[in-house]
Amino acid sequence: MKGKIFLLLILSAGLVSCNNVQQHKERKSAAVSLNKPADNPLLMATLYNYYAAEYQALCYQAYNVAKERVARLRKEFPKKKNMAVVVDIDETILNNSPYQALTIEKNSHFPRCWDTWCQLAVAKSIPGAVSFLKYADSLGFQVFYVTNRSLKLKTATMKNLRKDGFPQVTDNHIYMRTTTSNKEPRRQAISKKYDIVLLAGDNLGDLYEASAKYPLRNQRVAALHNLFGKKYIVLPNPMYGTWPAGLGLYRKKAPVDSLLKVMTKSFGDACR
Numbered sequence: 001m002k003g004k005i006f007l008l009l010i011l012s013a014g015l016v017s018c019n020n021v022q023q024h025k026e027r028k029s030a031a032v033s034l035n036k037p038a039d040n041p042l043l044m045a046t047l048y049n050y051y052a053a054e055y056q057a058l059c060y061q062a063y064n065v066a067k068e069r070v071a072r073l074r075k076e077f078p079k080k081k082n083m084a085v086v087v088d089i090d091e092t093i094l095n096n097s098p099y100q101a102l103t104i105e106k107n108s109h110f111p112r113c114w115d116t117w118c119q120l121a122v123a124k125s126i127p128g129a130v131s132f133l134k135y136a137d138s139l140g141f142q143v144f145y146v147t148n149r150s151l152k153l154k155t156a157t158m159k160n161l162r163k164d165g166f167p168q169v170t171d172n173h174i175y176m177r178t179t180t181s182n183k184e185p186r187r188q189a190i191s192k193k194y195d196i197v198l199l200a201g202d203n204l205g206d207l208y209e210a211s212a213k214y215p216l217r218n219q220r221v222a223a224l225h226n227l228f229g230k231k232y233i234v235l236p237n238p239m240y241g242t243w244p245a246g247l248g249l250y251r252k253k254a255p256v257d258s259l260l261k262v263m264t265k266s267f268g269d270a271c272r
């Protein structure tokens with residue numbers, strides 16, 4: 001019992017360092033469900049996005065393809081001035097795996113300390129992202145940043161982007177979340193003046209209005225398969241997004257057993 005109280009005190013002390021009122025309100029509820037970091041289902045995904053050379057390679061791959069696309073478009077339309085590239089921010093051009101690591105270490109969850117992390121403006125750029133957007137900028141493309149970070153984080157987000165060397169980080173090139181996390185209205189607002197020729201994101205909603213539900217979400221991807229690597233550039237993010245929500249993984253009673261059963265049905269009675 002003494003050990004348990006000690007652990008709770010350590011957890012509480014760590015959370016006090018986060019400068020956010022909401023975090024303090026939630027502290028008590030999180031402290032009742034302690035998990036060791038090694039037991040946290042986010043662990044492998046978070047380590048992958050920070051340490052894996054394969055993750056790094058996938059990002060370079062995505063942005064190398066994106067570079068080829070804008071080069072080809074510029075060649076096809078040498079004088080077109082209104083071509084635009086739209087990118088999401090989190091896990092598309094900025095890597096927030098250190099924030100995920102904090103939630104694992106503190107046994108907490110989003111949104112606790114998220115604002116604090118964003119205000120620090122220390123997120124590193126995703127491999128290849130700065131180089132691609134600088135290249136698009138040099139070819140005369142408009143660059144728009146469309147993010148679901150809240151409006152109050154705009155200044156800190158711009159500071160982070162500028163620090164990392166991203167181009168066109170100006171007030172009217174950044175669309176924060178105001179009323180809805182659906183990005184379609186913001187894409188439509190950009191489309192009134194510009195021709196969006198390429199979009200990059202780690203979540204399908206960064207590219208088009210996507211269903212959250214499995215398998216509809218996957219069926220649409222199959223139907224649009226020709227557009228990936230052309231109009232749509234996808235970055236890997238196994239840590240979070242709409243995909244786990246679509247599988248019901250954010251629910252209290254997540255259907256983990258039935259999801260695994262579907263995957264292992266081809267074994268039949270073997271290895272049971």
Ligand SMILES: [Mg+2]
Pocket residue numbers: 088089090091092201202203
């Ligand atoms: Mg994102």
